[in-house]
Amino acid sequence: MRTSGISNMDDIKTATIEPNGELGDELKDDAKPLTKKEFKKLMDEYMLGVNKYQPESKAENASNVFAEIKGNHGNHPKYLQ
Numbered sequence: 001m002r003t004s005g006i007s008n009m010d011d012i013k014t015a016t017i018e019p020n021g022e023l024g025d026e027l028k029d030d031a032k033p034l035t036k037k038e039f040k041k042l043m044d045e046y047m048l049g050v051n052k053y054q055p056e057s058k059a060e061n062a063s064n065v066f067a068e069i070k071g072n073h074g075n076h077p078k079y080l081q
Helices: 036-052 056-061
Strands: 012-017 023-027
Touching: none
Parallel strands: none
Antiparallel strands: 012 023
């Protein structure tokens, strides 16, 4: 199992001995590695949620890291002046 990259026996859902003598294994869902496809899907869902709860002006500027610097924020606290 170690040569298959399995470091914890508790992560194994099923294990078999194949006819050719090799070991087969299936990991539990929580132990399976995250694929790029799954990561992209999660990030898309996350960004939809983030943009849903931001005011429209902030949602438009979310990709612009300098939007806050350019904006007019009124008087600054005295300790920053």
